[in-house]
Amino acid sequence: xxxxxxxPAALSVPEGENLVLNCSFTDSAIYNLQWFRQDPGKxxxxxxxxxxxxREQTSGRLNASxxxxxxxxxxxxxxxxxxxxxxxxxAREYGNKLVFGAGTILRVKx
Amino acid sequence: xxxxxxxxxxxxxxxxxxxxxxxxxxxxxxxxxxYRQDPGLGLRQIYYSMNVEVTDKGDVPEGYKxxxxxxxxxxxxxxxxxxxxxxxxxxxxxxxxxxxxGELFFGEGSRLTVL
Numbered sequence: 001x002x003x004x005x006x007x008p009a010a011l012s013v014p015e016g017e018n019l020v021l022n023c024s025f026t027d028s029a030i031y032n033l034q035w036f037r038q039d040p041g042k043x044x045x046x047x048x049x050x051x052x053x054x055r056e057q058t059s060g061r062l063n064a065s066x067x068x069x070x071x072x073x074x075x076x077x078x079x080x081x082x083x084x085x086x087x088x089x090x091a092r093e094y095g096n097k098l099v100f101g102a103g104t105i106l107r108v109k110x
Numbered sequence: 111x112x113x114x115x116x117x118x119x120x121x122x123x124x125x126x127x128x129x130x131x132x133x134x135x136x137x138x139x140x141x142x143x144x145y146r147q148d149p150g151l152g153l154r155q156i157y158y159s160m161n162v163e164v165t166d167k168g169d170v171p172e173g174y175k176x177x178x179x180x181x182x183x184x185x186x187x188x189x190x191x192x193x194x195x196x197x198x199x200x201x202x203x204x205x206x207x208x209x210x211x212g213e214l215f216f217g218e219g220s221r222l223t224v225l
Contacts, residue, residue, distance in 0.1 A: 034214060043114075043200055043216035044153075089153070091214075096141070096160060097168060098214070100153040 004092050006101035013080055014109050021075040021104045023090035032093040033066050033073045037086045038103070044089065048075070080108045112137045116201050116217035123191055124225050131186045131220050133201030141204045141212070142184035143168070144176065146197040147219075153200070159184055191224040198222075 007022045023033070031052050036044040048057040048064040050073065056065040061078040073090055089103040114135045123129055135142065143158035145168075155168030159178040173195055175187040184203075188195060199220045204212035 036214075036216075041219075043218045044202075044214075046213040046215065049213045091153075096158055096166070097155055098143070099155075099169075100145075102150070102152040 004090060004099050004101040006088075006090060006104050008104055009102070010105040010107075012107045012109065015080060015082060017080050017108075019077050019080055019106075021077070021088050021090075021106070023073040023075070023092075023101055025071045025073075025092045025099075027071070027094070029094060030066075030068055030092055031095075033064075034091045034093065034098075035062075035064050035073075035075050036089045036091065038089060039086050047088075077106075080106075082108050082110045084108050112215070114201055114203055114215050114217035116199070116220045118220060119218065120221050122223045122225065125192055126190050129188050129191060129222075131188075131199055131201075131222070133184045133186065133217060134182050135184075135201075135203040135215070136182065137203060137205070137215065138181065139203035139205050139212075139215075140181070141206060142178065143202050143214075144174070144184070144186050145200045145202065146170065147200060148197050156186070156199075188222075191222075193224050196222060196224050 003026045005024045033050045035047045038044045050066040063076040066073045087103040091098045091100045117132045140161045144156040145153045147153045154170045157176040159165045201217040202214045204214045
């Protein structure tokens with residue numbers, strides 16, 4: 001069974017801190033690794049998509065890396081803001097199926 | 111505006127009463143998919159479709175049916191809902207059916223309660 005684990009499950013930081021969210025998967029065979037953001041009562045918004053031939057992607061203050069050999073991806077958020085508070089999920093794609101992690105609940109305190 | 115639209119957003123029903131949750135996308139995407147989200151279990155894939163008339167099971171297909179007669183629509187059908195299908199459901203789409211292509215766009219979700 002393909003599993004995706006996200007650590008930590010929850011994180012509370014003061015505004016301005018740089019932080020790292022972790023995502024690991026049991027099978028290093030991978031096509032895409034995608035990071036999403038979910039706000040309470042809302043759907044998921046795609047943040048970054050790393051294709052299997054890539055090692056990282058950047059968008060603004062976000063940077064995601066992918067290490068297939070170790071089965072890990074990290075999402076780096078620079079200079080965190082209260083508006084970054086949300087649940088962050090990673091999803092590993094194999095074939096045409098996606099397996100999601102349980103998410104990291106992030107709270108950025110002002 | 112590019113979007114994935116689900117209806118209804120909220121529904122309370124009773125065991126055994128057939129229901130359909132509709133999903134429509136306006137981005138001409140080939141790939142569409144349904145997920146359910148449950149506390150402690152995260153998002154799990156129910157069914158997906160790579161194009162019109164092409165559907166396949168995800169990880170938790172039992173108790174659900176889907177159809178893909180038109181490219182833009184991908185309804186989720188619960189023929190005989192049971193309380194264990196109480197959940198938050200999401201529809202998603204992306205361009206192309208091949209692996210390694212396109213980010214996934216999600217609808218706002220449909221919260222279903224089966225009594």
